[in-house]
Amino acid sequence: MKNKQLYLIDFDSTFTQVEALDELANISLKDHARQKEISQQIEEITNLAMRGDMNFNESLRQRLQLVEASEKDIEKLIQVLREKISISFARNASFLKTYASQIYIISNGFKEFIVPIVTSFGILESHVYANTFVTNDHKDIIGFDESNILAHNNGKAKLLQELNLEGDIFMIGDGYNDYEVKAAGLANKFYAFTENVVRENVIAQADHITPSLDEFLYLHQMNISLSYPKNRIKVLLLENIHSSAQAILEKEGYQVSIHAGAMDEEELKEKIKDISILGIRSKTQLTQEVLENAKRLIAVGAFCIGTNQIDLEACAKKGIPVFNAPYSNTRSVVELAIGEMILLLRNLPDKMQQMHQGKWNKSAAKSYEIRGKKLGIIGYGNIGAQLSILAESLGFDVYYYDLIEKLPLGNVTKCNSLEELLQTCEVISLHVDGRPENKNFMDEEQFQQMQKGSVFINLSRGHVVNLNALKKYLSNGHLNGAAIDVYPVEPKTNDEAFESVLKGLPNLILTPHIGGSTLEAQENIAHFVPQRFIEYINTGSTTNSVNFPNLQLPVLKNAHRLIHIHYNTPGILAKINELLAKHHINIDGQYLKTSEQIGYVITDINKAYDETIIKELKGLEGTIRFRILY
Numbered sequence: 001m002k003n004k005q006l007y008l009i010d011f012d013s014t015f016t017q018v019e020a021l022d023e024l025a026n027i028s029l030k031d032h033a034r035q036k037e038i039s040q041q042i043e044e045i046t047n048l049a050m051r052g053d054m055n056f057n058e059s060l061r062q063r064l065q066l067v068e069a070s071e072k073d074i075e076k077l078i079q080v081l082r083e084k085i086s087i088s089f090a091r092n093a094s095f096l097k098t099y100a101s102q103i104y105i106i107s108n109g110f111k112e113f114i115v116p117i118v119t120s121f122g123i124l125e126s127h128v129y130a131n132t133f134v135t136n137d138h139k140d141i142i143g144f145d146e147s148n149i150l151a152h153n154n155g156k157a158k159l160l161q162e163l164n165l166e167g168d169i170f171m172i173g174d175g176y177n178d179y180e181v182k183a184a185g186l187a188n189k190f191y192a193f194t195e196n197v198v199r200e201n202v203i204a205q206a207d208h209i210t211p212s213l214d215e216f217l218y219l220h221q222m223n224i225s226l227s228y229p230k231n232r233i234k235v236l237l238l239e240n241i242h243s244s245a246q247a248i249l250e251k252e253g254y255q256v257s258i259h260a261g262a263m264d265e266e267e268l269k270e271k272i273k274d275i276s277i278l279g280i281r282s283k284t285q286l287t288q289e290v291l292e293n294a295k296r297l298i299a300v301g302a303f304c305i306g307t308n309q310i311d312l313e314a315c316a317k318k319g320i321p322v323f324n325a326p327y328s329n330t331r332s333v334v335e336l337a338i339g340e341m342i343l344l345l346r347n348l349p350d351k352m353q354q355m356h357q358g359k360w361n362k363s364a365a366k367s368y369e370i371r372g373k374k375l376g377i378i379g380y381g382n383i384g385a386q387l388s389i390l391a392e393s394l395g396f397d398v399y400y401y402d403l404i405e406k407l408p409l410g411n412v413t414k415c416n417s418l419e420e421l422l423q424t425c426e427v428i429s430l431h432v433d434g435r436p437e438n439k440n441f442m443d444e445e446q447f448q449q450m451q452k453g454s455v456f457i458n459l460s461r462g463h464v465v466n467l468n469a470l471k472k473y474l475s476n477g478h479l480n481g482a483a484i485d486v487y488p489v490e491p492k493t494n495d496e497a498f499e500s501v502l503k504g505l506p507n508l509i510l511t512p513h514i515g516g517s518t519l520e521a522q523e524n525i526a527h528f529v530p531q532r533f534i535e536y537i538n539t540g541s542t543t544n545s546v547n548f549p550n551l552q553l554p555v556l557k558n559a560h561r562l563i564h565i566h567y568n569t570p571g572i573l574a575k576i577n578e579l580l581a582k583h584h585i586n587i588d589g590q591y592l593k594t595s596e597q598i599g600y601v602i603t604d605i606n607k608a609y610d611e612t613i614i615k616e617l618k619g620l621e622g623t624i625r626f627r628i629l630y
């Protein structure tokens with residue numbers, strides 16, 4: 001018969017993110033003149049003891065003397081600790097409850113604050129082993145119960161010897177004293193918990209390093225909701241993605257690394273090998289070649305709108321959904337476009353430069369109001385349509401042209417051809433997407449069709465404008481000015497020089513692809529895209545994916561979810577269901593959506609099932625990927 005499994009968990013820096021005595025010192029010494037200095041001393045002593053470099057009893061005595069706390073500080077400490085539960089413990093609260101009878105808290109800390117915290121997670125008070133304070137008549141903490149074995153060196157090991165627990169014992173902790181239990185032969189395995197602190201001498205002794213509780217649960221095949229522990233999900237964020245994205249993804253338990261600029265193909269081919277989730281902006285080219293090395297890639301996020309830098313088809317064929325943020329920066333682009341229209345119609349780019357050169361040019365020549373001018377918007381999508389509303393409220397007479405039928409907002413006028421729009425309007429603003437067919441969409445012929453003296457703005461994608469043609473029509477005075485934010489070739493980082501045929505031309509605003517670069521937009525994006533990853537991983541939902549059939553799925557309840565991605569060939573759904581029927585598996589719910597290339601089938605099944613079905617589903621011809629949620 002299998003032995004009962006017992007899980008021994010340390011408290012400070014394991015169950016909670018912090019060392020409680022350090023926090024207690026922050027509270028009790030709040031108004032002390034030497035607070036910083038004393039807190040640092042306490043922290044140093046804690047670390048010495050945790051590394052095993054100082055006698056534990058001595059360290060406890062010294063720390064309590066320095067802390068100078070009273071019973072009422074403990075109340076405050078409990079509040080602080082409730083906010084500082086280790087993230088993976090909070091995430092796996094159901095494990096603590098379900099396995100309460102097998103969980104023990106073994107700590108050199110103090111019961112007075114440990115018990116209220118851990119019992120609120122369902123852990124039994126009788127399973128908490130820790131020290132207790134000694135107080136005086138004024139309720140000041142003046143020491144600790146010296147007779148408690150946990151107040152002494154090697155206390156945890158000695159306690160376990162006394163307890164003589166029966167079963168397989170697994171010790172989880174961050175300190176050397178946790179390892180001592182295993183060293184004394186009293187635990188089957190020692191798991192070094194590194195979510196909050198990493199101590200090299202402790203890791204060196206560990207049977208397993210567990211960056212979070214998920215890893216421990218995965219190794220023990222316990223009730224986690226994913227077929228893969230979250231801490232093994234490696235995320236790489238490139239191109240200065242706003243720090244909120246990293247915070248959200250780390251909170252979810254993923255391992256996140258960041259890189260300030262874009263990577264070139266060779267570098268990315270190397271780096272992507274063990275990455276599960278990749279986050280990029282507009283500069284990183286995610287090509288078929290790079291994807292060939294992406295053996296573990298589960299999802300890709302474009303932390304922007306455009307996805308023309310990503311081989312979407314190749315991603316779909318590998319079963320990798322790509323998400324973007326279609327709305328988060330649209331307002332920023334619209335505001336910049338409006339600002340630039342005003343600047344260009346007042347001939348300000350030239351005038352501002354002249355002022356820097358000491359030239360006073362007070363004149364109304366070539367300066368106009370925007371009121372009553374005709375604005376032509378090419379591409380009436382999310383940005384174009386929003387621009388039309390704002391521009392109209394400022395007094396523009398707005399026209400638009402789009403490839404597809406669009407609902408005209410406000411009083412805008414639809415043009416039936418590009419030529420009609422170019423010939424009608426004094427201001428042309430380009431907002432088409434970056435599909436390959438749009439290369440050189442604005443070429444010699446189109447600039448020639450624009451009215452003499454008109455102005456041109458491109459905040460969409462660089463390759464849609466032939467810059468040599470634009471240069472010609474700006475230089476010969478046909479156009480009165482332009483504002484360009486995007487270029488066919490852009491520097492990968494801020495350290496690279498910007499080169500363009502446009503440099504030095506008159507009444508020309510050149511900006512470094514910053515249409516969507518406002519703090520508001522970047523923060524919005526950094527919330528939006530990680531949420532798509534998390535939903536996809538936790539539920540299988542593909543809402544907002546740009547290359548996958550979009551399915552919004554309910555949260556899984558009392559079922560297993562089988563997620564099957566396959567090439568869209570006829571009959572696969574029938575084959576999946578045949579297999580399920582053969583194994584007498586009850587289907588609780590089924591969702592299917594297909595795109596031209598792939599089929600996405602989600603099947604929620606009754607929990608009791610025969611494991612062989614998984615192998616058979618994975619083996620179905622046409623399967624690209626399969627995963628299961630518990």
Ligand SMILES: NC(=O)c1ccc[n+]([C@@H]2O[C@H](COP(=O)([O-])OP(=O)(O)OC[C@H]3O[C@@H](n4cnc5c(N)ncnc54)[C@H](O)[C@@H]3O)[C@@H](O)[C@H]2O)c1
Pocket residue numbers: 305306307326329330333378379380381382383384401402403404431432433434438441459460461485486513514515516517
């Ligand atoms: N400069 C920046 O920092 C920045 C920021 C955000 C978005 N963008 C870019 O702005 C562009 C527009 O973004 P969006 O969110 O409005 O996209 P969208 O997909 O919502 O709209 C694009 C519109 O262009 C139309 N279109 C495409 N090709 C066309 C053509 N040849 N002729 C006429 N219409 C055409 C489409 O039908 C669609 O309605 C994209 O290229 C995006 O990458 C740039």
Ligand SMILES: O=C(O)CC[C@@H](O)C(=O)O
Pocket residue numbers: 281282283303304305306307329460516517
């Ligand atoms: O932030 C970026 O790199 C791209 C911004 C913009 O072009 C977009 O597509 O949203």
